[in-house]
Amino acid sequence: RYLSTEISLGQYPGGAFTTGPDHGGLVPTSDGAGEVVAVGEGVDGCAIGDRVHSLFSEAWVSGPAQEKDWPTTIGSHVQGCLTQYRIFPANFCLPVPEHLSYEQAAAIPCAGITAFNVLFNHGSTTPDSTVLVLGSGGVSVLGAQFAKAAGARVIATTSSPDKASKYKALGVDHVINYRDTPNWADEVKKLTGGLGVDQVFEIGGKGTLMEAIRAIKPGGVVHVISVPPEVATTSINELAMALLLKQGKLNGVLVGGRDVGQRLDSFISKHKITPLVDSKVFEWKGAKEAFGYLQSGAHFGKVVIKVD
Amino acid sequence: RYLSTEISLGQYPGGAFTTGPDHGGLVPTSDGAGEVVAVGEGVDGCAIGDRVHSLFSEAWVSGPAQEKDWPTTIGSHVQGCLTQYRIFPANFCLPVPEHLSYEQAAAIPCAGITAFNVLFNHGSTTPDSTVLVLGSGGVSVLGAQFAKAAGARVIATTSSPDKASKYKALGVDHVINYRDTPNWADEVKKLTGGLGVDQVFEIGGKGTLMEAIRAIKPGGVVHVISVPPEVATTSINELAMALLLKQGKLNGVLVGGRDVGQRLDSFISKHKITPLVDSKVFEWKGAKEAFGYLQSGAHFGKVVIKVD
Numbered sequence: 249r250y251l252s253t254e255i256s257l258g259q260y261p262g263g264a265f266t267t268g269p270d271h272g273g274l275v276p277t278s279d280g281a282g283e284v285v286a287v288g289e290g291v292d293g294c295a296i297g298d299r300v301h302s303l304f305s306e307a308w309v310s311g312p313a314q315e316k317d318w319p320t321t322i323g324s325h326v327q328g329c330l331t332q333y334r335i336f337p338a339n340f341c342l343p344v345p346e347h348l349s350y351e352q353a354a355a356i357p358c359a360g361i362t363a364f365n366v367l368f369n370h371g372s373t374t375p376d377s378t379v380l381v382l383g384s385g386g387v388s389v390l391g392a393q394f395a396k397a398a399g400a401r402v403i404a405t406t407s408s409p410d411k412a413s414k415y416k417a418l419g420v421d422h423v424i425n426y427r428d429t430p431n432w433a434d435e436v437k438k439l440t441g442g443l444g445v446d447q448v449f450e451i452g453g454k455g456t457l458m459e460a461i462r463a464i465k466p467g468g469v470v471h472v473i474s475v476p477p478e479v480a481t482t483s484i485n486e487l488a489m490a491l492l493l494k495q496g497k498l499n500g501v502l503v504g505g506r507d508v509g510q511r512l513d514s515f516i517s518k519h520k521i522t523p524l525v526d527s528k529v530f531e532w533k534g535a536k537e538a539f540g541y542l543q544s545g546a547h548f549g550k551v552v553i554k555v556d
Numbered sequence: 557r558y559l560s561t562e563i564s565l566g567q568y569p570g571g572a573f574t575t576g577p578d579h580g581g582l583v584p585t586s587d588g589a590g591e592v593v594a595v596g597e598g599v600d601g602c603a604i605g606d607r608v609h610s611l612f613s614e615a616w617v618s619g620p621a622q623e624k625d626w627p628t629t630i631g632s633h634v635q636g637c638l639t640q641y642r643i644f645p646a647n648f649c650l651p652v653p654e655h656l657s658y659e660q661a662a663a664i665p666c667a668g669i670t671a672f673n674v675l676f677n678h679g680s681t682t683p684d685s686t687v688l689v690l691g692s693g694g695v696s697v698l699g700a701q702f703a704k705a706a707g708a709r710v711i712a713t714t715s716s717p718d719k720a721s722k723y724k725a726l727g728v729d730h731v732i733n734y735r736d737t738p739n740w741a742d743e744v745k746k747l748t749g750g751l752g753v754d755q756v757f758e759i760g761g762k763g764t765l766m767e768a769i770r771a772i773k774p775g776g777v778v779h780v781i782s783v784p785p786e787v788a789t790t791s792i793n794e795l796a797m798a799l800l801l802k803q804g805k806l807n808g809v810l811v812g813g814r815d816v817g818q819r820l821d822s823f824i825s826k827h828k829i830t831p832l833v834d835s836k837v838f839e840w841k842g843a844k845e846a847f848g849y850l851q852s853g854a855h856f857g858k859v860v861i862k863v864d
């Protein structure tokens with residue numbers, strides 16, 4: 249069977265228990281997809297041979313994550329998915345949308361649920377709205393794909409002309425090179441008639457938070473999805489003032505529960521979306537190499553490891 | 557006739573043109589209420605003798621303030637209300653709710669519209685929700701009154717036992733003394749079964765922003781209404797991380813447009829709310845004293861100046 253995974257170690261702020269709650273080693277990676285090879289007694293709605301994918305947590309049903317949901321976070325608090333066999337609660341894996349391969353389905357859980365949660369729970373994404381995604385990590389690329397499927401206008405930033413072309417191939421309307429245009433909020437405003445965008449996917453680059461606030465329209469939302477460890481020179485007072493003048497929102501988003509996963513899969517099936525998987529797919533033995541590739545930033549879309 | 561005013565000079569971040577756009581002196585105060593003594597030709601829906609109150613801006617109709625709305629901000633960009641006579645666009649003053657005096661009505665516009673906007677546009681205030689208001693300025697006290705009228709549970713902070721009694725008399729459920737309990741978020745959590753509140757009115761005291769984020773429940777909202785000029789020692793990265801872990805929202809709120817004012821007046825009439833006016837009402841000649849009184853922080857509720 250297959251088990252393909254997103255590698256998100258150290259990327260979310262819940263803390264990573266690298267030695268695991270059992271004080272043994274912890275199998276890494278948050279996301280996976282594969283075939284059901286055994287079903288427990290009395291389990292309904294799940295059969296041997298079913299194609300399924302994981303979720304972010306094995307307890308998070310809906311709404312914001314509560315404290316009780318944290319101890320079952322896959323790949324950081326309980327065993328991850330980089331393994332041939334793994335036992336899941338039947339309620340906490342979902343059927344893979346029919347048109348997707350395991351590699352593509354493995355790109356869904358963490359980044360896809362986050363991006364969907366941002367656009368359709370926390371935000372209001374309509375054909376007359378504009379979404380700005382920063383960089384080309386999994387959440388941004390999937391966010392761009394989902395926003396385009398919903399008919400919105402999408403602007404992306406990247407430092408690479410090659411990645412800009414890939415964004416364009418996904419239907420993204422405008423790509424700004426943030427190296428050439430460090431004050432990219434000005435360019436975003438130019439592209440939106442001086443107004444700014446409705447939503448930003450703030451992924452946490454150097455100095456991006458204040459620039460993201462500059463890039464929204466009055467009443468717009470900056471979704472804070474990830475934060476860099478570095479200390480910024482801006483004070484929280486300056487940030488609060490900028491937010492106040494924009495009447496803007498900063499919105500902390502941490503993935504989403506099972507209900508968001510279910511809605512996402514329906515959306516993906518309805519719009520026949522193929523989550524973009526990086527052209528390099530690694531073998532199980534190449535897992536270390538895969539982590540290094542992810543850290544190098546050379547990827548575009550999700551990095552997948554195929555487990556035989 | 558009466559003209560009563562809220563004094564909000566220097567308290568909002570749009571900048572105060574103290575010399576006025578006409579390069580002359582600018583009449584201060586944002587809010588006022590009084591009697592219509594003359595009506596322009598062709599003006600409908602407004603008659604001599606009507607009791608009316610002002611709004612924050614003479615152009616802001618609805619939604620977030622746009623750039624075009626700023627140049628007509630009363631008391632900072634155009635002449636304020638501390639005057640016997642003033643010409644208003646007929647559309648930008650509203651009828652005073654019948655049960656209110658001019659003094660009480662003058663307490664509505666800026667602070668009341670802000671508080672209403674927070675609770676019923678930006679937030680969702682229901683009988684099963686909890687609202688935390690910080691300090692006892694106009695927005696906080698009116699916010700507490702409106703939230704109680706909507707059936708919500710309300711917690712307030714203050715440093716004064718006398719003000720605590722006044723909050724209790726308004727029906728506020730719990731009052732925390734922030735001098736005795738500097739880590740008041742812990743107390744807020746105790747009072748909410750360990751969970752935290754749905755909404756906070758963040759008025760911008762020293763160190764309050766991070767404590768406010770600590771006080772919300774997962775998915776809760778901190779409404780940023782005012783920001784202190786001091787530089788905080790917390791970095792914006794720490795703030796963003798705290799927000800992310802709480803899946804919380806920071807929400808910049810700047811008063812509201814005419815539509816919010818209209819909904820507020822209906823709400824006030826329906827619930828027969830009497831905006832709390834401080835026990836000291838000043839005469840026109842005592843205006844300077846009134847400003848000093850406001851700055852001293854001794855007031856509870858709105859400070860009003862009565863113009864003969």
